[in-house]
Amino acid sequence: MPLPCIHGAEGFTNAIHLHAELQDLGYRGSYQTISDHLRARRRRRIRVAAPAPPGVRQVTGWMMRHPDHLGDEARRQCTTVLAPCPELTALHGHVRTFAEILTTRSGQRLKDWATASRAEDLPGLHTFASGLEKDWDVVVQG
16 A cells, blocks of 8 residues: 655655554554665655765866867866856966966066966966065066
8 A cells, every 4th residue: 555645745854753653543454664765766856966066176177287188078178167157268378378377488478477377366476476486587488
């Protein structure tokens, strides 16, 4: 005999409480019958959890890696993560530009980069640019 669902569409999922309530209503079946019924219902309701969002280290890795070394899936995930956050998108652009300046040894572009990075509301980047400016001649020569 199927068991009645007393509490809404989901019903009780605690076998002890449900068994006690059903006994108050005249049910003479065993606790085990209730427990087995609920276990089967729980199994049907189990859903596969969505994958966890990427962590800070993973996003940082995507941002720091050369775009040519990102696979299609990593590039797609990076774009998805950056899209809702204009600050993160701006930071990504500045990091990419800085990396390009370093890899092409274009030190003369650093002044413009520092000015552009200061125009954004990115305090961490401001601190980095200030650190570069403290030793500007050494940085440009390097």
